[in-house]
Each structure stands twice: as structure tokens, then as C-alpha cells.
Amino acid sequence: MVIMRIIWFASQIAFFGLIASRMVAVEDYFRYYVGGLSVMTLYSAAVFIGFDIYEEAEHGVFEYLLSLPVTRRQLVLGRSIGGGLRAFIYVGPLICISLYVIGIVNPLNFLLALFSLFLFAFGVSGMSITLAVVIKSSDRFDILMGVLDALIVRLSTAMYPLSFVKEANPIYGWIANFNPVTYAAELFRWGAGVESILSFENPLLPLLGIVLFFGFFMFVGIVLYDKSIEGGGWR
Amino acid sequence: MPPIIRIENLTKKFGNFTAVDHLNLEVEEGEILGLLGPNGAGKTTTILMLATVIRPTEGTAYVGGYDVRKNPDKVRELLGVAFQEPKLLWVSTPWDVVNWHAKVCGLSTQERKQRVREVLEALDMWDYRHRSVHALSGGMRKRVEIAKVLIQRPKIAIVDEPTAQIDVVGKHKIWRMLRELCDSGTTIILATNELYEADVLSDRVGIMHRGRLLVCDTPQKLKDSIVGGDVVEIQFEVEPSPKIIESLDQFKEVVKVIRTKASTLRLYLNKVEEVVPKIMSTLMMEGAVVSSIRMSEPSLDDVFAHYTGLTLEEAQKGGR
Numbered sequence: 065m066v067i068m069r070i071i072w073f074a075s076q077i078a079f080f081g082l083i084a085s086r087m088v089a090v091e092d093y094f095r096y097y098v099g100g101l102s103v104m105t106l107y108s109a110a111v112f113i114g115f116d117i118y119e120e121a122e123h124g125v126f127e128y129l130l131s132l133p134v135t136r137r138q139l140v141l142g143r144s145i146g147g148g149l150r151a152f153i154y155v156g157p158l159i160c161i162s163l164y165v166i167g168i169v170n171p172l173n174f175l176l177a178l179f180s181l182f183l184f185a186f187g188v189s190g191m192s193i194t195l196a197v198v199i200k201s202s203d204r205f206d207i208l209m210g211v212l213d214a215l216i217v218r219l220s221t222a223m224y225p226l227s228f229v230k231e232a233n234p235i236y237g238w239i240a241n242f243n244p245v246t247y248a249a250e251l252f253r254w255g256a257g258v259e260s261i262l263s264f265e266n267p268l269l270p271l272l273g274i275v276l277f278f279g280f281f282m283f284v285g286i287v288l289y290d291k292s293i294e295g296g297g298w299r
Numbered sequence: 300m301p302p303i304i305r306i307e308n309l310t311k312k313f314g315n316f317t318a319v320d321h322l323n324l325e326v327e328e329g330e331i332l333g334l335l336g337p338n339g340a341g342k343t344t345t346i347l348m349l350a351t352v353i354r355p356t357e358g359t360a361y362v363g364g365y366d367v368r369k370n371p372d373k374v375r376e377l378l379g380v381a382f383q384e385p386k387l388l389w390v391s392t393p394w395d396v397v398n399w400h401a402k403v404c405g406l407s408t409q410e411r412k413q414r415v416r417e418v419l420e421a422l423d424m425w426d427y428r429h430r431s432v433h434a435l436s437g438g439m440r441k442r443v444e445i446a447k448v449l450i451q452r453p454k455i456a457i458v459d460e461p462t463a464q465i466d467v468v469g470k471h472k473i474w475r476m477l478r479e480l481c482d483s484g485t486t487i488i489l490a491t492n493e494l495y496e497a498d499v500l501s502d503r504v505g506i507m508h509r510g511r512l513l514v515c516d517t518p519q520k521l522k523d524s525i526v527g528g529d530v531v532e533i534q535f536e537v538e539p540s541p542k543i544i545e546s547l548d549q550f551k552e553v554v555k556v557i558r559t560k561a562s563t564l565r566l567y568l569n570k571v572e573e574v575v576p577k578i579m580s581t582l583m584m585e586g587a588v589v590s591s592i593r594m595s596e597p598s599l600d601d602v603f604a605h606y607t608g609l610t611l612e613e614a615q616k617g618g619r
Contacts, residue, residue, distance in 0.1 A: 128386030131350040132403050133375045 177255020
């Protein structure tokens with residue numbers, strides 16, 4: 065799985081990124097794309113925790129987790145952070161590859177960007193857990209995540225600058241403006257020094273967006289996890 | 300001393316199906332309370348409600364003074380649960396599973412290392428500690444499940460069919476360890492459908508059937524509650540005279556005397572251990588020569604049958 069991802073990632077950079085950057089009349093598009101690709105991959109990896117929820121249901125692990133001497137808040141927070149960290153471990157080597165390709169200009173900026181990527185991964189894990197416990201069907205969850213992946217990733221600035229998205233359709237632009245993938249991609253590029261095509265002049269705005277995204281899904285996750293996963297109620 | 304667990308009208312419905320029906324029960328601190336009943340009697344659902352895993356539909360329970368509805372976090376701090384089906388994290392080894400559990404339960408590193416080793420060794424699982432849980436037999440998985448509670452040493456331990464799938468030697472070992480856990484101050488709720496297990500381990504036994512608690516008392520009192528449940532079979536050298544039969548019939552504990560063979564009498568009575576010496580002295584006074592005497596007291600299966608009209612096996616086959 066990890067090897068497959070690395071090969072896919074490397075070929076996206078080596079083939080698609082290089083070729084597309086020659087087709088697109090956007091300055092520094094290659095580095096722009098590599099930054100976005102890292103965030104897209106991180107998103108896909110962090111979403112995986114939702115599938116674990118179904119595996120836990122199948123193995124009856126819910127009852128065990130719910131009987132442990134921890135609060136529901138600690139449980140959801142632990143699961144989200146665990147899912148986010150696991151995603152980071154999977155995607156870590158790929159981020160290193162992209163950093164090698166992009167190069168880091170300001171280490172301090174990069175540390176802040178890395179922190180925001182952590183929050184982004186935890187938030188995506190929280191979102192995935194929340195949706196999994198609400199949907200309660202692995203097939204439907206699979207479909208929804210496919211649809212979300214198509215919408216969230218494509219209607220973001222992961223692959224193309226915000227100005228082009230807005231130009232294509234103002235609604236697309238509006239969605240991209242309030243999209244956590246956009247915030248993560250922008251911050252990562254800012255941290256890595258790809259500053260020629262930043263959509264937000266002030267990096268605090270995407271940082272605030274990511275914090276809100278993380279906080280929202282932590283809160284909703286805690287409430288819904290407790291309400292939805294009642295032993296015997298999950299069918 | 301107030302009971303450590305007080306259950307009041309606890310009810311759980313799944314749609315139209317009532318799994319637990321207005322259960323009322325008190326558990327004293329430091330006792331082992333056996334919940335005996337066939338599969339589907341409502342034992343596991345009761346346990347899940349006490350462990351705050353599922354919410355009651357009606358009624359509530361107070362665990363260590365905390366309401367399971369209002370203070371579930373406080374309740375869970377007091378509890379340790381060993382589930383009927385082993386709940387293992389599917390990518391782990393026995394060592395990972397119990398070590399993680401001990402860590403979540405707040406044991407210090409030193410304490411954790413020591414207890415994990417002690418318990419896994421005592422359960423003959425130390426040699427298998429780094430094996431994948433996939434490679435373990437059902438009995439081994441069950442040992443890992445029970446190890447969690449033994450390592451945790453909670454204030455209240457709930458064990459659901461702790462020795463299912465485990466061999467006889469292993470069963471005795473686990474019963475001894477549970478008894479030691481109780482002696483060290485842990486109150487234990489034991490859900491089981493094994494009569495012998497409930498009999499040897501429990502201070503009191505509650506019999507559940509169709510979501511209801513039929514009766515709850517010490518195993519001995521439950522057996523004694525069956526009128527004429529004890530049986531004494533006396534074989535005489537020669538055919539006993541009607542006078543002997545009449546004198547035996549006069550004991551207030553004797554419910555019925557029947558002649559099964561010419562020289563054999565079967566007595567249905569109560570409190571066999573108290574009345575047999577009196578019977579023997581009467582027979583000696585009457586000059587009757589006894590060649591053999593056989594006594595049997597009712598089992599918990601008889602108690603179950605007495606209250607439900609079904610043997611445990613029949614109730615099991617009937618589901619509920």
C-alpha cells in the first residue's frame with residue numbers, strides 16, 4: 065500500500081507535474097502542483113480512519129472502547145489524532161520528496177505550515193469518523209467519500225490557483241474559498257516558499273480556517289460518536 | 300454498608316423486543332454475584348448497561364453511587380469488563396492488547412510491566428505474547444480477554460462467560476484468579492450459563508430468564524428453596540417394614556417416601572445434610588439394617604427448572 069502510494073506520488077510529480085507545467089502558462093506551476101499533491105495525498109490517507117470504524121464494528125471493538133475508563137471526548141480526540149498521525153506517517157516520506165523538489169526557503173514558516181498540516185490531518189480524521197458513525201454502512205460511506213474526494217479536492221486550490229477556479233465558475237470559486245484542502249495547500253506552499261501564486265495574502269486566514277475545521281469536527285464527532293455508537297445500536 | 304451496585308427497574312428494549320425487563324437488584328461490595336441464565340436471558344445486555352456502553356430504555360443503575368445515566372464517566376472509572384466475545388485489536392499481539400489496556404486504565408509503566416508479565420504467565424499466555432491474535436485459538440483469545448480485568452484490578456469487575464472455550468485446567472485456574480481478585484477487594488459480576496461455574500464461584504446467584512430476574516440468593520439457599528429437592532435413596536438388607544416407612548414419613552423435612560424396589564426407599568426431602576443423621580439413628584433404633592445410602596441435593600439446573608419449568612438446556616435450545 066505504502067509502496068503503491070510512493071510510486072503513484074513519484075509518477076504524478078515526474079510525469080504529470082512536469083508535463084502539465086509546460087502546458088500551463090502559470091509561473092512556477094510545477095512547484096505549485098507538487099505542494100498541492102502532498103496535501104491531496106494527506107487528505108486521502110487521513111480519510112482512511114473512517115474505514116477502521118467499520119472494521120471495529122465488525123470485530124465488536126466498539127463495546128470495548130466505550131467501556132474503557134476514558135471520557136467520550138478523550139476517545140474521539142484520541143481516535144482523530146491517532147488517525148491523523150497515522151496519515152502523517154504514511155505520507156511523511158512523500159512530503160519529504162515534495163520538499164526536496166520544492167525546497168524550503170524559511171524553516172520557521174515551514175514549521176508553522178507543518179503544524180497546520182497536522183491540524184488538517186486530525187480534522188480530516190475527525191470528519192471521517194463523524195461521517196462513518198452517522199452513515200453506519202461501509203458501502204454508503206465508501207460512495208460518499210468518493211463523492212467528497214471528487215468535490216473537496218477538485219474544488220480546491222490543490223491543483224489550480226483560486227483565480228482560475230473563480231474564472232471557471234463563481235460558485236466553484238466560493239466553494240474553493242471555504243475549503244479545508246485549499247487552506248492546507250495554501251499554508252503548505254507558503255511554508256515551503258512557493259509564494260508566487262498564493263490565494264490568500266495573509267497566511268493567518270487559512271490557518272484560522274484549518275483550526276475551525278479541526279474544532280468543528282472534534283465537537284461534532286464527540287457528540288455524534290456517543291449518540292450513534294451505542295453497543296447493539298450499530299447494525 | 301450501602302450496596303456497591305443498585306439496579307432500579309432497569310429496562311432495555313430494542314424495537315418491540317424487550318431484552319431486559321424491569322430488573323431490580325443490589326450487589327454488595329466484595330461479593331461475587333453470578334448472573335445465570337440461557338443465551339438471550341438478558342445477562343449481556345444488563346452488563347452493557349452497567350458498563351455504560353448502552354443506555355437503558357427505562358430505569359437506571361447506581362454503580363459506586365454514580366448513576367449510569369448521569370455520570371457514565373465516573374461509573375467507567377470504577378469498572379473493568381471482560382466481554383463474552385474477546386475484543387482484541389485485530390492488528391495486535393496479546394502483549395500489545397493487554398499492555399494497551401493497562402495503559403489506558405492508568406497503570407504506571409513499572410506496575411504495568413510487572414502485572415502484564417504476572418498475569419500472562421499465570422494464564423499460560425506468556426510464551427504466546429508476541430503471536431498475532433489471528434493465530435490464537437478461541438480459548439487463548441478468551442484468556443487474553445480475561446487478562447485485561449486481572450491486570451486492571453478494578454473496583455468492580457464484570458466478567459461475561461469468563462471460561463467459555465477454555466479447557467478444564469484453565470477454567471480452574473481462572474476461577475482461582477477471580478476468587479483472588481475478589482479477595483483483594485474487587486466486587487465481581489459473573490454472567491454465565493455454566494451451572495457449575497456459577498455454583499463454585501458465586502456468593503449469590505441471580506437467575507435470569509426472558510429479561511427478568513426470577514430469583515437471587517446464595518446457591519445453597521436457592522437449592523434449599525426447592526421443596527423436596529434433596530433425594531436420599533436407602534437400600535435395606537431386607538424389605539423395610541411399614542412401621543419404618545411411617546417413622547421416616549414423620550420427619551417434617553421429608554416430603555415424600557416411595558418404594559422404588561422391594562428393599563429400596565427413595566425419600567424426597569429438604570435440608571439433606573441436617574436430616575440424614577436423624578434418619579440414620581431412627582433406622583438404628585428400629586433395628587433396620589441398611590446396606591447402602593445415597594444422597595443427592597438439587598443442582599442449579601433443578602433450581603432453574605423449578606422457577607422456569609425448563610431445564611437450562613431446554614431454555615438454551617428455545618433461545619429465550
